[in-house]
Amino acid sequence: MSIKKFAVAVYDDEAVLFPAVKKVRSAGYKIHDVYTPFAVHGLDVALGQKESDLHIAGFIYGITGTCTALGFMGWIFTTDWPQNFGGKPHFPLPAFIPITFELTVLFAAVGMVLTFCYLNQIMPGVKKHIFHPRQTDDKFVMVIEVNDTNEAETLAILQSTGAELTETQVAESDWWYGRFDIKEDYEIQQQLA
Amino acid sequence: MLKQEFKVPKSLKTTSIVLMMIGLLGLIIGAVVLLPGDALAQTQFWASLMHNAIFFLLISVGSLFILSATSLAQGAWIVSFRRIPESIGSMIYVFAAIAGVLLLSFVWTNNTNIYAWLQDGFNPHNSLNALKNIFLSKGFFTFWTILVLVLWSWLGVKLREISIKQDTDTKNSTKLYWRNFNFSAGFLFVFALSLASTIPWLWIMSIDSHWFSTMFSWYTFGSSFVSGMSMIMLWVLYLKRKGYLDVVSEEHVHDLGKFMFAFSIFWTYLWFSQFMLIWYANIPEETVYFQIRMHGPYRFFYWLNLILNFVCPILILMPRPNKRNYFVVSLVAVIIIFGHWIDFFQMIMPGTTVKENWDKPFILSLFIACGFVGLIIYLVANKLTKAPLIPQNNPLFKETIIHIS
Numbered sequence: 042m043s044i045k046k047f048a049v050a051v052y053d054d055e056a057v058l059f060p061a062v063k064k065v066r067s068a069g070y071k072i073h074d075v076y077t078p079f080a081v082h083g084l085d086v087a088l089g090q091k092e093s094d095l096h097i098a099g100f101i102y103g104i105t106g107t108c109t110a111l112g113f114m115g116w117i118f119t120t121d122w123p124q125n126f127g128g129k130p131h132f133p134l135p136a137f138i139p140i141t142f143e144l145t146v147l148f149a150a151v152g153m154v155l156t157f158c159y160l161n162q163i164m165p166g167v168k169k170h171i172f173h174p175r176q177t178d179d180k181f182v183m184v185i186e187v188n189d190t191n192e193a194e195t196l197a198i199l200q201s202t203g204a205e206l207t208e209t210q211v212a213e214s215d216w217w218y219g220r221f222d223i224k225e226d227y228e229i230q231q232q233l234a
Numbered sequence: 235m236l237k238q239e240f241k242v243p244k245s246l247k248t249t250s251i252v253l254m255m256i257g258l259l260g261l262i263i264g265a266v267v268l269l270p271g272d273a274l275a276q277t278q279f280w281a282s283l284m285h286n287a288i289f290f291l292l293i294s295v296g297s298l299f300i301l302s303a304t305s306l307a308q309g310a311w312i313v314s315f316r317r318i319p320e321s322i323g324s325m326i327y328v329f330a331a332i333a334g335v336l337l338l339s340f341v342w343t344n345n346t347n348i349y350a351w352l353q354d355g356f357n358p359h360n361s362l363n364a365l366k367n368i369f370l371s372k373g374f375f376t377f378w379t380i381l382v383l384v385l386w387s388w389l390g391v392k393l394r395e396i397s398i399k400q401d402t403d404t405k406n407s408t409k410l411y412w413r414n415f416n417f418s419a420g421f422l423f424v425f426a427l428s429l430a431s432t433i434p435w436l437w438i439m440s441i442d443s444h445w446f447s448t449m450f451s452w453y454t455f456g457s458s459f460v461s462g463m464s465m466i467m468l469w470v471l472y473l474k475r476k477g478y479l480d481v482v483s484e485e486h487v488h489d490l491g492k493f494m495f496a497f498s499i500f501w502t503y504l505w506f507s508q509f510m511l512i513w514y515a516n517i518p519e520e521t522v523y524f525q526i527r528m529h530g531p532y533r534f535f536y537w538l539n540l541i542l543n544f545v546c547p548i549l550i551l552m553p554r555p556n557k558r559n560y561f562v563v564s565l566v567a568v569i570i571i572f573g574h575w576i577d578f579f580q581m582i583m584p585g586t587t588v589k590e591n592w593d594k595p596f597i598l599s600l601f602i603a604c605g606f607v608g609l610i611i612y613l614v615a616n617k618l619t620k621a622p623l624i625p626q627n628n629p630l631f632k633e634t635i636i637h638i639s
Contacts, residue, residue: 082638092554100552127516135510 061202106148257605296462298323327387456501491557542573
């Protein structure tokens with residue numbers, strides 16, 4: 042957990058947000074994050090984010106599912122409790138394929154959902170600071186980490202990009218376990234301000 | 235300025251003519267060697283010709299299906315290169331004529347070496363009802379084949395005609411766009427009743443007259459879809475390499491690659507569904523189809539089929555960078571087309587009189603396939619020169635340029 046200071050800019054439209062992101066990045070600032078009410082196509086490219094490794098994790102989960110299904114069924118039907126089903130071999134691969142497929146999908150899906158939640162720091166019962174209450178509604182919020190020396194100039198450049206609101210917030214940058222309580226979060230800010 | 239007018243490069247023209255010559259040479263040699271022989275030799279010749287005629291017709295129809303389906307879904311991504319499936323589609327009548335003449339000549343000359351059901355008094359004794367006798371009759375075969383081929387050819391030409399007319403239409407007019415939309419819907423209706431259901435039963439599955447599988451048409455459809463997609467991919471990459479199609483970016487190629495990947499798995503799913511039910515039920519009159527293919531002389535093709543059409547695409551195309559790499563996707567496209575060609579080979583050959591003697595038909599088929607590839611390149615390249623490569627008046631034109639996969 043670390044409390045940091047952030048410069049926050051709120052935009053009304055994605056058409057304003059894109060040039061703003063480009064301008065801020067070319068001025069050399071490192072953007073902490075951008076919050077949008079919907080998935081904005083091309084924003085990841087504009088932010089210069091590298092490709093997520095989530096799909097590699099998905100492949101590993103899937104292979105784990107395949108191995109689990111084949112290994113477990115193979116062990117049961119050849120070693121633990123061999124039975125004769127309609128004269129089929131003890132390791133009937135075609136009959137195992139549907140179950141193997143289902144387990145592959147199940148492992149990949151559940152594993153990727155949990156990994157996605159971990160990477161994005163969302164989970165039931167977990168709390169995260171919200172920079173602007175309308176960032177999931179109709180506003181686009183850009184957040185840049187600042188310190189006392191560059192605070193003023195960062196706010197100035199954000200102001201010049203057409204933001205309808207710019208402000209400084211002191212907030213917890215990571216997630217933490219607790220109730221989703223805005224008041225508590227507000228009190229932390231008041232103490233540190 | 236966009237390069238709009240496609241001119242057939244000399245190298246492409248030479249390649250296509252050389253390929254056609256090879257095909258013609260193979261055909262002539264095959265005819266001279268095999269046709270004077272016995273029933274087996276004759277069937278070897280006709281079956282390899284039939285294999286190629288059907289395969290190249292069905293993948294052309296598969297390309298037209300892709301065009302219609304995306305037009306109906308108002309998919310913008312295909313607009314940037316829709317002249318390619320359009321050109322392939324408008325050439326269907328050539329392949330339809332070849333396949334139609336061939337198949338109808340088999341039926342009307344009573345070629346029982348290929349279609350065993352043409353024998354007098356043939357009784358599909360395992361059929362569940364008398365409708366199969368009507369379905370496998372000369373009259374119905376002729377009627378349905380001609381009707382379907384004419385509809386495919388006409389709709390292929392029509393879809394391209396409307397799209398080209400739109401280029402010179404008044405700006406921002408959507409009348410022709412919706413006309414195209416309606417014709418696409420019409421084609422999909424025809425397609426559902428032909429390639430996706432009855433035609434593979436009638437043309438290919440009826441070779442093994444007693445055997446039947448309701449999955450068969452979908453499985454054939456999967457083949458033709460994914461090969462058609464690969465053929466479009468090869469054309470797109472070729473034109474891009476020659477400096478045309480500037481509006482087609484990595485994103486469009488990525489989407490084509492995704493379709494190749496996904497529909498290879500779709501094909502495998504259908505293939506496996508058909509196989510597993512028969513394998514599990516283990517009824518002799520059904521397993522006889524797989525006996526000759528899996529354990530008999532065709533086991534090499536049988537496993538090669540799975541490796542080329544499932545293992546290669548799934549492993550090579552799975553990583554994202556590979557779907558955006560022009561060399562890798564074109565390699566996989568060639569593998570897929572060849573793999574499904576092998577698939578059709580092992581569908582058609584074992585049921586005819588050819589049975590285990592696949593060596594001569596395989597070599598002959600390779601030669602004839604060269605001829606068909608040359609023909610397809612020649613015709614489609616010529617067709618592409620006839621109209622601007624980029625349909626600029628299409629309402630989805632802007633959307634296709636900014637497309638992100």
